[in-house]
Amino acid sequence: MIKQSIEMDQAAAVLKLLGDKTRLTMMRILADHDCCVCEFVAIFDASQPAISQHIRKLKDAGMVKESRRGQWVFYSLNRQYEHFEFVQLLMDALPSQEEKLTELEKQGKRISCE
């Protein structure tokens, strides 16, 4: 298994971006499902602009991709991201955030985006 190497400054930049609970959790959720902005807003109980700005940082770095579906904008992991392998390694070390989504569903908020 050849591990693609990452330079220290790039690794530090990745970790800096992920060194925020909201962004880290977003990435962990996206590792399992695409998600739209309004779901993140509900999950994190944060303001819509705050969420939007977190997502933008992830997008600017190339970690996530966006796709509009009608009114909604969905985000997903960008598996072509230069350091995807490194990110993946991290995600694998973190607990699934499945309950966050099931809880949303219980509250009937999941369907707001489907």
Place this chain on the structure above:
Amino acid sequence: MIKQSIEMDQAAAVLKLLGDKTRLTMMRILADHDCCVCEFVAIFDASQPAISQHIRKLKDAGMVKESRRGQWVFYSLNRQYEHFEFVQLLMDALPSQEEKLTELEKQGKRISCE
């Protein structure tokens, strides 16, 4: 292999600390060798207080241990650190910083601490 789980907020805190090139490189170096402050100062070409402050953050978090040897203070990874396994995983994904030390040696600066 039972992977010890880490909570998201704790993981984010770890990544935040390591999301700095200087601190991340320090940790990667320490993964291979104990190191003293003056060596870090030479390696990073940074001021002594700046280095000292970075180390303190790592120490406050419990990631590194210090041990005084005469005039010098050496630092090493704290393998009892609660999230050592997580840190180790990261370090394994990063390139060795061996050349930083061999370069020091070439400059005759390594011995300043022995």
Place this chain on the structure above:
DNA sequence: TCATCATATAATAATTTGCTTATATGTTCA
């Protein structure tokens, strides 16, 4: 086309970070 919903962006304010300079602490050795 207009009202509504979902999202992005801009401006600003509060907080945090990381450096610098100055100084304190602790050790060694003449």
Place this chain on the structure above:
DNA sequence: TGAACATATAAGCAAATTATTATATGATGA
């Protein structure tokens, strides 16, 4: 003991970060 060396700490400042509020953009559907 005092000078020199290694390191830590404190204070102050500039830059970066993150949230808030207000507003713009873009899509939908009556």
